[in-house]
Amino acid sequence: MIPQQSDQALARIKAETLIESLDWLREFHGRIVVVKFGGNAMVDEALQQAFAQDMAYLRYVGIRPVVVHGGGPQITARLAELGIPSEFRHGFRYTDSQTIEVVRDVLRNQVSADLARLIEEAGAQTSVLSGEDDNLFRAEVVKAQTPDGEVDLGLVGEVRTVNPRSVLQALDAGQIPVISTVAPTVLGELLNVNADLAAASLAVALGAEKLMVLTDVAGLYADWPNLDSLISEIGSTELRNLLPRLQSGMIPKMQACLAAVDGGVPKAHIIDGRQPHSILLEIFTKSGVGTQVVR
Numbered sequence: 001m002i003p004q005q006s007d008q009a010l011a012r013i014k015a016e017t018l019i020e021s022l023d024w025l026r027e028f029h030g031r032i033v034v035v036k037f038g039g040n041a042m043v044d045e046a047l048q049q050a051f052a053q054d055m056a057y058l059r060y061v062g063i064r065p066v067v068v069h070g071g072g073p074q075i076t077a078r079l080a081e082l083g084i085p086s087e088f089r090h091g092f093r094y095t096d097s098q099t100i101e102v103v104r105d106v107l108r109n110q111v112s113a114d115l116a117r118l119i120e121e122a123g124a125q126t127s128v129l130s131g132e133d134d135n136l137f138r139a140e141v142v143k144a145q146t147p148d149g150e151v152d153l154g155l156v157g158e159v160r161t162v163n164p165r166s167v168l169q170a171l172d173a174g175q176i177p178v179i180s181t182v183a184p185t186v187l188g189e190l191l192n193v194n195a196d197l198a199a200a201s202l203a204v205a206l207g208a209e210k211l212m213v214l215t216d217v218a219g220l221y222a223d224w225p226n227l228d229s230l231i232s233e234i235g236s237t238e239l240r241n242l243l244p245r246l247q248s249g250m251i252p253k254m255q256a257c258l259a260a261v262d263g264g265v266p267k268a269h270i271i272d273g274r275q276p277h278s279i280l281l282e283i284f285t286k287s288g289v290g291t292q293v294v295r
């Protein structure tokens with residue numbers, strides 16, 4: 001059968017899109033890309049499925065994706081079911097001894113498990129890890145630094161050391177690591193670690209090519225919530241100056257991008273996780289999407 005003209009045009013566009021990705025495939029072949037999947041972009045099953053397909057796709061074109069996930073909305077929902085209110089201070093969940101057990105259970109047994117299942121259904125193998133496994137992360141209690149001084153966050157920590165051995169072993173075995181971020185102190189006390197910041201520490205330790213942070217907005221806005229102020233690219237000095245003016249969940253996200261590029265990761269990206277296959281669009285098209293942070 002002779003294809004219709006429109007079919008031929010469509011086929012040409014598909015071929016052009018594939019060829020457009022050749023430079024990127026060559027550049028990223030064998031490289032590690034750390035992808036942070038955010039809780040707010042994770043609440044929709046179809047988006048989760050598209051994300052899982054993207055991860056499997058990257059794996060099979062020879063890029064080595066590492067997934068670090070959040071789960072803020074899922075933790076908040078479980079806490080509400082248990083009658084425990086959620087309190088955020090400066091973008092971080094105030095965490096007491098009861099809350100940390102819920103955070104640990106939801107992230108590992110619900111969110112990691114669901115994501116790994118979807119990635120496996122998309123045809124790739126996974127290795128589910130948490131900050132507690134094989135000394136992956138060691139954390140230390142931190143307070144939030146605000147323009148008005150320090151704010152206590154309870155059992156909240158930041159990653160101080162990373163032992164990437166288990167992640168590298170999984171990658172060498174062709175698996176996609178799926179990582180939740182609760183992490184112990186040197187004394188074994190469990191801390192709630194924001195997933196954006198943990199993803200940045202891991203990206204640095206792995207010498208990743210990129211950190212990609214998916215969330216539920218199009219990127220970083222200079223003047224939030226003015227939607228005309230989307231930033232497509234920002235350097236680390238300019239971002240450092242902008243940080244004190246950021247609000248809520250964007251604070252740890254942009255701290256993470258800054259830590260990644262300061263630590264030697266060439267580029268960090270904030271990407272709209274509400275758009276299906278946004279990761280593929282970012283990696284494989286010339287224009288890219290969202291906000292790109294460079295040194």
Ligand SMILES: Nc1ncnc2c1ncn2[C@@H]1O[C@H](COP(=O)(O)OP(=O)(O)O)[C@@H](O)[C@H]1O
Pocket residue numbers: 037038039040041070072073214215216217219220221222223224246247248249250253
């Ligand atoms: N300058 C800004 N640019 C973009 N989003 C911002 C900004 N300031 C605050 N936000 C808020 O940060 C949110 C993203 O953070 P968060 O809810 O923690 O995401 P996630 O669950 O994906 O980690 C956005 O939905 C938006 O409401």
Ligand SMILES: CC(=O)N[C@@H](CCC(=O)OP(=O)(O)O)C(=O)O
Pocket residue numbers: 037038039040069070071072073075091092093103156157192193194195196249
């Ligand atoms: C300290 C702190 O705030 N920890 C986060 C951990 C999960 C996370 O980071 O989830 P998102 O990526 O979905 O925001 C929390 O308890 O919600």
